[in-house]
Amino acid sequence: MSTVTVPTPRVGPLEVLARPAVRKLLVLALIAAVLGPLVTAQWGAGAWPQALTVDVSAPLARTSDWIIDNRDTSPLFTYFFGYISNAVVLSVRAVYLLLLGIGWAGVTALAALVAWRTAGVRLALGTVVALLACGVLGMWVPTMQTLALMVIAVLASVVVGVVLGLGAGLSDRVNRALRPVLDTMQVLPAFAYLLPVVLIFGIGVPAAVLATVIYAAPPMARLTALGLRNADGGVLEAAESLGATRRQRLLTARIPLARKEIMLGVNQAIMMALSMAVIASLIGAGGLGDRVYQALASVDVGAALAAGIPIVLLAVVLDRITAAAGDRMGTGAEHGSGPARWAVPAAVLAAVVVVGHLAGALNWPDSWVTEIAGPVNTAKDWMVDHLYTGVPVVGGTADWAAHFTTWVLDPIRAGLWWLPWWGLLLIVAALAWLIGTWRTALTAVLAMAAIGVLGVWKPSLDTLSQVLAAVAVTLVLGFAVAIATARSARTERMLRPVLDVFQTMPQFVYLIPVVALFGVGRAPAAAAAVVYALPAVVRITSQGLRRVDPAALESARSMGATTAQQLRQVQLPLARPAILLAVNQALVLVLAVVVVGGLVGGGALGYDVVFGLAQGDLATGLVAGAAIVCLGLMLDRVTQPTERRTTKGA
Amino acid sequence: MKLTRRPAMIAAGAAALSLLTGCGAADMTKQTSPFANAQGAKTVTLSVQSWVGAQSNVAVAQYLLEHELGYRVDTVQVDEVPAWDALSQGRVDAILEDWGHPDQEKRYVEDKKTIAPGGGLGVTGHIGWYVPTYLAKQHPDITDWHNLNKYASLFRTAESGGKGQLMDGSPSYVTNDKALVKNLGLDYKVVFAGSEAAQITQLKQFAKEKKPFLTYWYAPQWLFKKIPMTEVELPPYKEGCDADTAKITCAYPHTPLQKYLNAGFAESGGEAAAFLKKFKWTTDDQNEVSLMIADQKLSPQDAAKKWVDSHPSVWKKWLPS
Structure with a gap:
C-alpha cells in the first residue's frame, strides 16, 4: 500500500503525478469528463435508466410454474432431485431415531465422553451442563431435531468441502477456477441461498439441509486447500526422495500435515451450519429454529429465548470440542492407540443406554422442565418501559431512532x-x-x-x-x-x-x-x-x-x-x-x-x-x-x- | 439368454436401489418429514401460520388429537402460499385457517387434485383499516375515509416523511393498501412493518402513549381486546370490485375462513382426518385461546388444555363417533 505513507513535507506538482493514487484518479476523472455528458445526453442523469434494464420476472415465474406442474412427473425430478431429497430425508430420520433411541441420558453421556476424550474433564462437565440445560428449558425434542439435521448437513458439507479442497489443493488450474467462486460465496448472505433451493425442493427438511450445505461447505474447501498448499516443502521432498508415489505422498504426508487446517474447516462448517439452523426455519427446517420463529409470532421474547439458548449452547460446546480436537491434531499429542482409548467411554455409554432403556426413561421428563419465559418477559417490559421515551437529558430510545432516521438515514439515502x-x-x-x-x-x-x-x-x-x-x-x-x-x-x-x-x-x-x-x-x-x-x-x-x-x-x-x-x-x-x-x-x-x-x-x-x-x-x-x-x-x-x-x- | 457380468451387476444394483427407495422413481412430492412417525406413533403434521389465531386452531386440534385420539402431532410454521405447496406435497397434512387464495385453489384443488377442501372453520375473517378507539372518540369523523387527508398530519412519523403513516404488517398477508392509497388520492405512505410481531409491538407502544395511528389490521384478532380499535370505513365492497388489484377502490370482503387437507390424507387419514374435517368453532372460542397465548403468555398447549377442559360440549361433537 503506497497511497498513505509517512507525511512528506513538500511535494512538487510533478511528484504528485508520480503517485499511483493520483494517476488512477486522473484517469477516472478523464473518463467522467468524456463519458459523463455523452451518457447523460443518451439516458439522462438520476436513477438507472429504464432502457438499460432487463425484466427477468416473466421467465422466472414461468420456471417456477413449470417446476410445480412437473415435479412429480419430469425425470429430472423423479430420477435426480428426488433421490437427493429422499437420501436427505432418510439419513436425517436415521440420525433422529438414533438420538431418540439412546435417550436423553445416552445423548448426554455420548457428548460428554467425546468432549472428555478430545478436550478434557472441564469441557466434558460443561457439555453435560449445556445439554441438561436444553432439557430443563423444555427443548429436548427440538434440540434433537436440530442436532439430527446438523449432523447430516455438517457431514455433507465436510465431504463436499474436502473434495473441492483436494481439487484446489492439488491442482493449480482447479484452484484458479474455484477461488473466485469460493471468495464470492463467503460474502453472500445466508438468505440469498434460500429461494433457489426452495424453488427446486419445496418447503421442508431437504431444502433446509441443502441450503445449509451450500452455506457451510465453502470455508471447509478453502481451509483444506490452504492446508494442502501450505504443507512443508521439505517433508514432501523427503517423501518423494524415499520413492513414495503421488498417492502415498498425499495420504502419508500432505493430508496429515494439513490436518490442523482441515479440523479448523470442520469447526467453521459446524458454526456456519448452526447459524443457518434458525434461518432455515423460514423454509421449514423444524427444530429449535422453528420454535424461535413461532415465538416471534406471539411476540414472546421469553419463549424465543428459551429456544435460542440451546442454539447458543450447542454452538459453544461444538466450537470448543472441535477447536480442542484441532489443537490436539496440530501438536500431534495423541497418546494411546485409538481402540484402547475409546474402549472405556464406549462401555460407559452402552451402560447408560441400557439403564435408560430398562428404566423406560428415554424422553426428557416433563416435570423437569422450567419455564423461563415469564421472568424474561417481565424484565424486557421493565426495560422497555423505562428506556422508550422521556428519559431525562438524553431522551428515550424512540426519540433517538426518530432522529437517526431523519438526520442520518434520510440524508444518506437522498444523497x-x-x-x-x-x-x-x-x-x-x-x-x-x-x-x-x-x-x-x-x-x-x-x-x-x-x-x-x-x-x-x-x-x-x-x-x-x-x-x-x-x-x-x-x-x-x-x-x-x-x-x-x-x-x-x-x-x-x-x-x-x-x-x-x-x-x-x-x-x-x-x-x-x-x-x-x-x-x-x-x-x-x-x-x-x-x-x-x-x-x-x-x-x-x-x-x-x-x-x-x-x-x-x-x-x-x-x-x-x-x-x-x-x-x-x-x-x-x-x-x-x-x-x-x-x-x-x-x-x-x-x-x-x-x-x-x-x-x-x-x-x-x-x-x-x-x-x-x-x-x-x-x-x-x-x-x-x-x-x-x-x-x-x-x-x-x-x-x-x-x-x-x-x-x-x- | 445369458447375461454378461457387467449388466447383471448394474441390474442388481438398480434393484437394490429401488428396493431401498421403494420404487424406481423417487417422487419427492410424496416424501414426508423425517421427524414424522418417530417411535411408532401415528403422526399428523399441521401447518401453523404466523398469526396467533392460527396457533390457537392448531393448539386445540393438537391437544385433542394427542389426548383423545392418541396421535403425535408435529407442527411446522410456514407462510401461507408456501404452505399450500407443502400441503400439496404432503409435507403437511392440513391447513386449518385459510383466508382465500383463489390462484392456489384453482391450481391444487381443481387442476392437480392434490388438496381437498376440509370445510369451514366457523370463523369469518375481515381485513380493514383501523384507528385506536381513543382517537375515534376525539375525532368522530376520522372513521370516514373522506376525512383521512384532513388528519394526515396526526399520523406522521420519521419513516413516512411528510405524509401520514399507514402501517402494514407481514409480507405474507393479503393487502391492496398501496393501490388503495394511490387510487383514493390519500396523502399517506404505506410503511411495512415486515412481520406481525414488529407491527403488534409498535401498536402496543403507540397505545401505551395514547398516540394516534392508522393500521392495516384484521379480525378476529386478540389484540382488539388489548387495544380497542375502530374500523375506518372505506368505499363498500361489492362482488368483483377487487378483480383488478391495481385499480381497486373498495374495502376488503368478509371471508368465511376455510380448512384444507392433503388429498391423500383426507382419504386415508383415518380418525385424524375425520376429526379435522369436523373441527369447527366460533370467533369467541378462538379469541379466548388466542388471548391466553398472546396476552397471558400461556404456552399454546396449556391454553388449549384450559379451553378444552371448560368447553367439552363444543369439542365432543368433533370426535369420530
Missing part, C-alpha cells in the same frame, strides 16, 4: 438517490481501484451495474444507505469497545462471553426488544445489524491493537507520550491492517442481516426477499436476493486491501 447513476459507478470504481487493483475495481463496477440491469436500482440504494449508516455506528462503537478491551485484560475477560452470545444468538430473538425500543422502520433494522456485527469488529480490532509491537509502545512511552498520544500515534497506525479488515467484516456482516431488517420495517431489498419467500413470488425474491449479492460483492471489493482474509464468521 445516493440524487447522484447520477454513472457518477455512482465512477465513485465505486475510484474507491475499489485506490485500495485494490483494476481487477477488483472492474468486479465492483460490474456488480453495481448488474443491480441496475436487474431493475432494482432504487431499493438497492435504499438498502445501501442503511448498510452504510449501520456500519458507521458499528465502527464507532466497536472501536471504542476494542480500545477499552485492548488496554485492560479484565474488561476483555468480562466481555468475551457477552460477545460469544451475541455472535451466536439467533437474530430473531432480539428482533422484538429492538422494535419495542426503536419502533418500526429502518432505525431498528440498523440496530439489529449493529448488534450482530459488533462482536466481530471488537474482536478483530482489539486483537490488532494488542499485537502492536511492545517495543514501539515502550519507546513512545519513554519519550513521554500520554496514553491518548500513544493510542493515536502508535497503536492505531500500526493496527491499520486489522482495522481495515474490521471495516470489511462489518460491511459483510451488516449486509448479511439486511433480510432480518426486512422483518422489522427496514423495507427495500430485505423486505423484498421476505415477501418473495412469503408469497412464493420467486421473481421478486430472487431478484432482490441477487441484488443483495451484488451489493455484497461491490462492498467487499471496495474495502478489500490486497491480502485476503482467511475465514468468515465465528
Whole structure:
C-alpha cells in the first residue's frame, strides 16, 4: 500500500503525478469528463435508466410454474432431485431415531465422553451442563431435531468441502477456477441461498439441509486447500526422495500435515451450519429454529429465548470440542492407540443406554422442565418501559431512532438517490481501484451495474444507505469497545462471553426488544445489524491493537507520550491492517442481516426477499436476493486491501 | 439368454436401489418429514401460520388429537402460499385457517387434485383499516375515509416523511393498501412493518402513549381486546370490485375462513382426518385461546388444555363417533 505513507513535507506538482493514487484518479476523472455528458445526453442523469434494464420476472415465474406442474412427473425430478431429497430425508430420520433411541441420558453421556476424550474433564462437565440445560428449558425434542439435521448437513458439507479442497489443493488450474467462486460465496448472505433451493425442493427438511450445505461447505474447501498448499516443502521432498508415489505422498504426508487446517474447516462448517439452523426455519427446517420463529409470532421474547439458548449452547460446546480436537491434531499429542482409548467411554455409554432403556426413561421428563419465559418477559417490559421515551437529558430510545432516521438515514439515502447513476459507478470504481487493483475495481463496477440491469436500482440504494449508516455506528462503537478491551485484560475477560452470545444468538430473538425500543422502520433494522456485527469488529480490532509491537509502545512511552498520544500515534497506525479488515467484516456482516431488517420495517431489498419467500413470488425474491449479492460483492471489493482474509464468521 | 457380468451387476444394483427407495422413481412430492412417525406413533403434521389465531386452531386440534385420539402431532410454521405447496406435497397434512387464495385453489384443488377442501372453520375473517378507539372518540369523523387527508398530519412519523403513516404488517398477508392509497388520492405512505410481531409491538407502544395511528389490521384478532380499535370505513365492497388489484377502490370482503387437507390424507387419514374435517368453532372460542397465548403468555398447549377442559360440549361433537 503506497497511497498513505509517512507525511512528506513538500511535494512538487510533478511528484504528485508520480503517485499511483493520483494517476488512477486522473484517469477516472478523464473518463467522467468524456463519458459523463455523452451518457447523460443518451439516458439522462438520476436513477438507472429504464432502457438499460432487463425484466427477468416473466421467465422466472414461468420456471417456477413449470417446476410445480412437473415435479412429480419430469425425470429430472423423479430420477435426480428426488433421490437427493429422499437420501436427505432418510439419513436425517436415521440420525433422529438414533438420538431418540439412546435417550436423553445416552445423548448426554455420548457428548460428554467425546468432549472428555478430545478436550478434557472441564469441557466434558460443561457439555453435560449445556445439554441438561436444553432439557430443563423444555427443548429436548427440538434440540434433537436440530442436532439430527446438523449432523447430516455438517457431514455433507465436510465431504463436499474436502473434495473441492483436494481439487484446489492439488491442482493449480482447479484452484484458479474455484477461488473466485469460493471468495464470492463467503460474502453472500445466508438468505440469498434460500429461494433457489426452495424453488427446486419445496418447503421442508431437504431444502433446509441443502441450503445449509451450500452455506457451510465453502470455508471447509478453502481451509483444506490452504492446508494442502501450505504443507512443508521439505517433508514432501523427503517423501518423494524415499520413492513414495503421488498417492502415498498425499495420504502419508500432505493430508496429515494439513490436518490442523482441515479440523479448523470442520469447526467453521459446524458454526456456519448452526447459524443457518434458525434461518432455515423460514423454509421449514423444524427444530429449535422453528420454535424461535413461532415465538416471534406471539411476540414472546421469553419463549424465543428459551429456544435460542440451546442454539447458543450447542454452538459453544461444538466450537470448543472441535477447536480442542484441532489443537490436539496440530501438536500431534495423541497418546494411546485409538481402540484402547475409546474402549472405556464406549462401555460407559452402552451402560447408560441400557439403564435408560430398562428404566423406560428415554424422553426428557416433563416435570423437569422450567419455564423461563415469564421472568424474561417481565424484565424486557421493565426495560422497555423505562428506556422508550422521556428519559431525562438524553431522551428515550424512540426519540433517538426518530432522529437517526431523519438526520442520518434520510440524508444518506437522498444523497445516493440524487447522484447520477454513472457518477455512482465512477465513485465505486475510484474507491475499489485506490485500495485494490483494476481487477477488483472492474468486479465492483460490474456488480453495481448488474443491480441496475436487474431493475432494482432504487431499493438497492435504499438498502445501501442503511448498510452504510449501520456500519458507521458499528465502527464507532466497536472501536471504542476494542480500545477499552485492548488496554485492560479484565474488561476483555468480562466481555468475551457477552460477545460469544451475541455472535451466536439467533437474530430473531432480539428482533422484538429492538422494535419495542426503536419502533418500526429502518432505525431498528440498523440496530439489529449493529448488534450482530459488533462482536466481530471488537474482536478483530482489539486483537490488532494488542499485537502492536511492545517495543514501539515502550519507546513512545519513554519519550513521554500520554496514553491518548500513544493510542493515536502508535497503536492505531500500526493496527491499520486489522482495522481495515474490521471495516470489511462489518460491511459483510451488516449486509448479511439486511433480510432480518426486512422483518422489522427496514423495507427495500430485505423486505423484498421476505415477501418473495412469503408469497412464493420467486421473481421478486430472487431478484432482490441477487441484488443483495451484488451489493455484497461491490462492498467487499471496495474495502478489500490486497491480502485476503482467511475465514468468515465465528 | 445369458447375461454378461457387467449388466447383471448394474441390474442388481438398480434393484437394490429401488428396493431401498421403494420404487424406481423417487417422487419427492410424496416424501414426508423425517421427524414424522418417530417411535411408532401415528403422526399428523399441521401447518401453523404466523398469526396467533392460527396457533390457537392448531393448539386445540393438537391437544385433542394427542389426548383423545392418541396421535403425535408435529407442527411446522410456514407462510401461507408456501404452505399450500407443502400441503400439496404432503409435507403437511392440513391447513386449518385459510383466508382465500383463489390462484392456489384453482391450481391444487381443481387442476392437480392434490388438496381437498376440509370445510369451514366457523370463523369469518375481515381485513380493514383501523384507528385506536381513543382517537375515534376525539375525532368522530376520522372513521370516514373522506376525512383521512384532513388528519394526515396526526399520523406522521420519521419513516413516512411528510405524509401520514399507514402501517402494514407481514409480507405474507393479503393487502391492496398501496393501490388503495394511490387510487383514493390519500396523502399517506404505506410503511411495512415486515412481520406481525414488529407491527403488534409498535401498536402496543403507540397505545401505551395514547398516540394516534392508522393500521392495516384484521379480525378476529386478540389484540382488539388489548387495544380497542375502530374500523375506518372505506368505499363498500361489492362482488368483483377487487378483480383488478391495481385499480381497486373498495374495502376488503368478509371471508368465511376455510380448512384444507392433503388429498391423500383426507382419504386415508383415518380418525385424524375425520376429526379435522369436523373441527369447527366460533370467533369467541378462538379469541379466548388466542388471548391466553398472546396476552397471558400461556404456552399454546396449556391454553388449549384450559379451553378444552371448560368447553367439552363444543369439542365432543368433533370426535369420530
